[in-house]
Amino acid sequence: MPKTLFEKIWDSHVVVEQKNGPTLLYVDRHLIHEVTSPQAFDGLRMNKRNVRRPDLTFATMDHNVPTSDRSLPIIDQISAKQIQVLEKNCKEFDIQLFDINSPNQGIVHVISPELGITLPGTTIVCGDSHTSTHGAFGALAFGIGTSDVEHVLATQCIWMEKPKTFEIKIEGKRKNNRAVTAKDIILSIIRQIGTSGGRGTVIEYSGETISELTMEQRMTICNMSIEGGARAGLIAPDEKTFAYLKGRKYTPKNYDELVDFWFENLKSDPGAHFDKTFTLNVGTIAPQVSWGTNPAMTTDVTSIVPFPDEYAKGNQDEEKAAIRALQYMDLKPGMQITDISIDRVFIGSCTNSRLEDLIEVSNIVKGKKVSSKVRAMIVPGSQLVKKQAEELGLDKIFKEANFEWRESGCSMCLGMNPDILAAGERCASTSNRNFEGRQGAGGRTHLVSPVMAAAAALAGHFVDVRELDLN
Amino acid sequence: MNGGVIKYERDNIDTDVIIPGPYLKIHDYNELAKHAMEGLDKDFHSKVKEGDFIVAGRNFGCGSSREHAPIALAYSGIKAVLALSFARIFYRNAVDGAFLLPIEIDENTYNNISDKDSLEIDTEKNEIKNLTKNQTYKMKPFSDLIGKIIAAGGLFNYKP
Numbered sequence: 001m002p003k004t005l006f007e008k009i010w011d012s013h014v015v016v017e018q019k020n021g022p023t024l025l026y027v028d029r030h031l032i033h034e035v036t037s038p039q040a041f042d043g044l045r046m047n048k049r050n051v052r053r054p055d056l057t058f059a060t061m062d063h064n065v066p067t068s069d070r071s072l073p074i075i076d077q078i079s080a081k082q083i084q085v086l087e088k089n090c091k092e093f094d095i096q097l098f099d100i101n102s103p104n105q106g107i108v109h110v111i112s113p114e115l116g117i118t119l120p121g122t123t124i125v126c127g128d129s130h131t132s133t134h135g136a137f138g139a140l141a142f143g144i145g146t147s148d149v150e151h152v153l154a155t156q157c158i159w160m161e162k163p164k165t166f167e168i169k170i171e172g173k174r175k176n177n178r179a180v181t182a183k184d185i186i187l188s189i190i191r192q193i194g195t196s197g198g199r200g201t202v203i204e205y206s207g208e209t210i211s212e213l214t215m216e217q218r219m220t221i222c223n224m225s226i227e228g229g230a231r232a233g234l235i236a237p238d239e240k241t242f243a244y245l246k247g248r249k250y251t252p253k254n255y256d257e258l259v260d261f262w263f264e265n266l267k268s269d270p271g272a273h274f275d276k277t278f279t280l281n282v283g284t285i286a287p288q289v290s291w292g293t294n295p296a297m298t299t300d301v302t303s304i305v306p307f308p309d310e311y312a313k314g315n316q317d318e319e320k321a322a323i324r325a326l327q328y329m330d331l332k333p334g335m336q337i338t339d340i341s342i343d344r345v346f347i348g349s350c351t352n353s354r355l356e357d358l359i360e361v362s363n364i365v366k367g368k369k370v371s372s373k374v375r376a377m378i379v380p381g382s383q384l385v386k387k388q389a390e391e392l393g394l395d396k397i398f399k400e401a402n403f404e405w406r407e408s409g410c411s412m413c414l415g416m417n418p419d420i421l422a423a424g425e426r427c428a429s430t431s432n433r434n435f436e437g438r439q440g441a442g443g444r445t446h447l448v449s450p451v452m453a454a455a456a457a458l459a460g461h462f463v464d465v466r467e468l469d470l471n
Numbered sequence: 472m473n474g475g476v477i478k479y480e481r482d483n484i485d486t487d488v489i490i491p492g493p494y495l496k497i498h499d500y501n502e503l504a505k506h507a508m509e510g511l512d513k514d515f516h517s518k519v520k521e522g523d524f525i526v527a528g529r530n531f532g533c534g535s536s537r538e539h540a541p542i543a544l545a546y547s548g549i550k551a552v553l554a555l556s557f558a559r560i561f562y563r564n565a566v567d568g569a570f571l572l573p574i575e576i577d578e579n580t581y582n583n584i585s586d587k588d589s590l591e592i593d594t595e596k597n598e599i600k601n602l603t604k605n606q607t608y609k610m611k612p613f614s615d616l617i618g619k620i621i622a623a624g625g626l627f628n629y630k631p
Contacts, residue, residue: 015631019630020615021615021616022631023631024631035496036537037499038498039538043627063495064495064496072517076496078496078497079496081496082496127536128535129534129536131536131537143536143560144563145536145537145538145563145564145567145568146538147564147568147625147627148563148626151626159616159620159629161616161617187624195530195533196483196529196556199530199556199558199559200559227531229530229558232560294483294485294533317480317481317482318482319483320481321481411505414487414492415491415492415493416492416495420493432536435487435488435510435534436487436510436511437487437510438487438492463520
């Protein structure tokens with residue numbers, strides 16, 4: 001019987017399978033960070049358990065690290081403690097840690113691919129919902145909570161109920177693929193399928209547009225699978241995947257043999273059954289801007305802030321949610337998206353902080369200045385991204401344009417480190433969640449692509465980047 | 472299980488409003504509980520009572536994988552969340568750590584239960600009794616795996 005890519009990876013990792021029951025699945029790579037791991041290590045100690053495979057476990061600190069000067073001590077004592085605890089745990093259990101001074105430190109979902117820890121056909125878990133990012137390499141990767149982190153540390157396995165499969169075909173040619181980006185594609189998908197459209201499924205993204213995307217762009221798409229409610233996102237590996245991973249720090253020695261195997265095996269068979277399907281044609285999509293308080297509340301940059309009744313199409317719950325969202329966002333229905341003024345710009349996060357994102361941003365801001373009303377920061381996803389960007393001279397371009405150029409970390413994506421919005425501040429953000437208070441209590445988030453954020457920083461309001469000369 | 476209802480008539484109650492990011496540094500669960508639901512309802516901590524149930528709409532617990540979300544609710548006294556549907560990571564976190572029961576209910580049940588109603592939940596019979604309104608509803612039974620993890624008292628006590 002023809003199988004999907006998901007089923008092939010799943011089947012090859014089954015340790016115990018019960019009829020109509022749950023499956024015990026083997027975990028190839030376990031990524032950990034300072035926020036969701038401390039209680040898991042406490043649990044191990046309490047029960048006198050060890051880490052089963054420290055060699056398959058990799059740690060970094062990203063969520064609460066400041067993105068300011070690394071030579072200074074961390075002022076927030078509770079964050080400092082959480083970071084010290086991770087250092088102590090990694091030392092005690094012999095786990096590779098990329099600490100705050102490591103040249104390989106960064107957002108866990110940025111560093112794992114760039115170090116070659118993420119590999120096609122593997123299973124990857126992490127106590128972070130955006131673990132779906134690694135699906136861009138044809139890995140089955142999903143976020144877990146701390147109890148499961150402890151279980152994986154102790155056993156290298158996880159109990160799972162088999163997810164359903166969901167194929168999302170992305171077809172067509174974009175008219176301007178510098179202006180209409182991977183971020184606009186995934187926001188368009190979530191806008192249509194909704195925040196729980198992928199619930200209980202693993203999404204496989206396929207189609208001609210996907211094969212044209214770079215690995216960075218594929219990561220942006222898989223990253224936000226969770227915002228559509230899916231367990232994971234997957235893209236079949238191809239020549240681009242194999243080229244990206246070749247020669248990385250942790251890429252296996254027999255890489256070429258593995259590539260042959262992956263090339264043969266890691267794709268859905270023709271005629272394989274998916275439980276659900278959806279097709280997006282990218283030919284007509286515009287740059288996207290979120291206007292509400294979940295990622296599905298998104299519209300075209302050329303459009304208006306929607307009227308709740310029209311947005312809800314007769315669904316009363318949706319209408320109430322839209323009214324509440326507009327109230328929180330302090331927006332009036334009918335106003336042009338391009339008339340929305342912003343106070344802050346955040347370019348960063350595991351969605352959009354890779355070298356390619358920063359190069360695209362530099363093309364827009366080179367020789368220009370951030371609006372005097374706007375405070376704008378660029379936070380590279382890893383110290384390696386930072387180094388590569390500086391080798392290209394991007395830091396100078398950014399600083400001359402009055403952007404803050406910071407050290408790597410999750411930064412203003414989630415408001416648990418010093419980078420936060422003040423109440424009432426409005427931010428154009430390349431991150432993944434526009435939930436109430438996500439970037440700081442009372443803060444207002446508009447999700448956009450890196451080029452849209454860069455253009456908004458210069459203008460002080462949203463602009464349609466298709467009107468700019470991007471070449 | 473017996474308790475009162477705190478109802479939020481909304482979908483997509485995310486883990487950032489259940490326990491906002493700045494509090495993820497707190498390791499003391501009772502301290503964490505003081506900030507439960509703070510992003511949505513500043514009065515939650517003062518009104519919640521031991522044994523209470525939250526009733527909410529679709530996709531409850533969407534967003535981050537933070538286990539702090541079910542922990543903050545559980546240590547506030549919440550024994551179960553009754554929702555039209557749950558985001559998957561929240562659902563597993565609630566069950567795996569034996570923090571609270573995530574119970575799926577249908578539209579009819581959701582519409583019939585009001586804020587401050589008293590409920591009695593019997594997970595063996597998959598029944599919810601509304602003591603205030605003298606009504607009985609069916610809950611969606613737990614799947615095989617989830618039912619067994621709950622019966623075992625969490626993931627670490629579960630044996631297949």
